[in-house]
């Protein structure tokens with residue numbers, strides 16, 4: 001890799017607080033963690049609310065590519081089944097994640113992410129954009145996690161590292177396969193992409209998220225609303241509800257955990273590549289009163305220095321390029337500075353009249 005993912009974070013250090021309270025043991029939400037009450041929290045809306053739901057696509061279905069194209073255009077997110085990732089591997093990743101987050105706070109802090117680093121334990125980087133703390137903790141893996149994991153389990157870091165390595169390998173293959181299907185549904189072949197031969201050596205990271213149970217879930221926020229800076233993200237969530245996506249810029253829809261399924265969402269870079277056809281979906285994670293939630297996001301992006309711009313096959317007089325070329329490295333820097341304004345800051349063309357820009361989140365209250 002000519003330039004590494006971690007380099008783009010060195011240039012944008014963030015000084016985050018570490019959770020100064022142990023979220024697992026508090027009985028009341030402290031003021032510094034109290035968000036305005038959430039009207040769209042699953043516990044406030046009940047089951048009858050489900051007017052429409054995130055598509056579920058069986059990857060062994062001969063029409064999978066077509067279904068995926070439709071899901072990408074109308075939702076920007078879908079769940080997949082029959083994806084080929086062994087159930088025991090998903091369970092192993094969940095087990096190791098739980099093992100890590102259930103360590104005492106002082107132990108976890110030994111593996112804390114440094115301000116200019118990307119890997120390690122800590123609160124979500126996006127928390128610096130919000131006035132209130134998030135009800136979550138995370139562990140980021142980019143490259144080998146061994147240095148950080150050794151701090152947690154000096155004599156026993158192999159099991160964790162081996163499972164995560166196997167999982168990343170599976171995710172890389174799956175993501176390349178999903179990219180091909182998604183591009184195929186836009187009429188794009190691998191050869192149309194200058195870096196098409198490198199889909200499998202694209203850059204990526206693994207983000208483990210832990211959301212402790214919360215005494216007042218309507219007033220806490222697990223992970224505030226954001227879009228991912230990726231091409232696509234593949235998310236494993238345990239059996240506790242929490243992930244919500246903003247449908248049509250107007251209402252939060254819960255993505256229900258399905259045993260063995262994985263959630264796939266479009267990130268900002270695939271939105272740019274598709275010249276705005278596939279929306280990068282705004283999503284957030286809410287928390288539960290009695291249950292601990294765990295999720296593992298595989299963040300898949302292109303090789304660091306490849307220029308990402310609207311694909312020429314998707315550009316014509318009627319569809320001018322909406323975005324200027326940008327490398328992932330540069331885009332991560334833009335996101336670190338401008339957060340939810342990052343996509344509009346690389347935009348060169350206003351949306352067509354009558355065209356609802358699902359990625360204009362400026363009018364949406366983020367959080």
Ligand SMILES: O=C(O)CCC(=O)C(=O)O
Pocket residue numbers: 207209223228235237242243283284285294295297
């Ligand atoms: O925990 C979840 O469901 C969402 C995680 C997420 O959005 C992320 O890690 O970027």
Ligand SMILES: [Fe+2]
Pocket residue numbers: 226227228233283297
């Ligand atoms: Fe995300």
